[in-house]
Amino acid sequence: MKTPLLIIKNMSAWYQKNKKVLSDFSLELSEHEVVGLIGLNGAGKTTFLKTLSGLLPTFCSDGIWFYGQSVSPRKPAFKIYRYTVFAEDNSFQYFTFREYLSYVFSAYKKELPDISELVHGFHFKDYTDILLKDLSTGNKKKAFLITAFALKPELLLLDEPVNGLDFTSTEFLYQMISSYKEHGTVLFSSHILESITLTSDKVLVLEDGKIRQSFMGEEIDAAQIREALHDKKHL
Secondary structure, eight states: OOOOOOEEEEEEEEEEEEEEEEEEEEEESSOOEEEEOOOOTTTSHHHHHHTTOOOOOOOOOSSSEEETTEEESHHHHHHTTTEEEEEOOSSSTTHHHHHHHHHHHHHOOOOOOOHHHHHHTTTTTGGTTGGGGSHHHHHHHHHHHHHHHHHSSEEEEEESSSTOOHHHHHHHHHHHHGGGGGOOOOEEEESOOHHHHHHHSSEEEETEEEEEEEEEEGOHHHHHHHHHHHHHGGG
């Protein structure tokens, strides 16, 4: 039996100690799969991805294991295997896209690949040498998505990746997520049901800081997921 890629047991996270956003959150990911994390606003999706990305130090758990080894979100031994695209990211504002891309590949000790297909697919050719701070919200998102798919980490984390994208770039994003299993595992959060049902091998429903229900394979059905969320108005 294969060792799971990532196991998280009973994680709790908070911004204020007496108000937990995640509580007893447990998760298991396999190699080479796409997992969609869906929930209503405030369910804890972004908080979880921030915690796993090492940006939220106020958390506790019974353990986090990557390839069977105990890890911590802020330790380099785990960071080198993951990359996160956040819903909003205002870092590296005075880098151009190409400067940021070179910086990331240097940090991960990888050689820069040919990114022309990604630049074309996301319609980003005219923006590669513009400062990130001067890009629109959608083009800034594209800069980080191109970096992510070019880097090909073992674990790719995407927080609301569709937000800000135009129709054609969204279609291309779905293709890239679906084909990513050749390289590694994608865990992405979304409140857009289409993005979940079109790309995921497994769907996890997050409610009140816990995984309340999961769907796999043929179980991934829009109507059932809506019902699991107890709120049809939001999807």
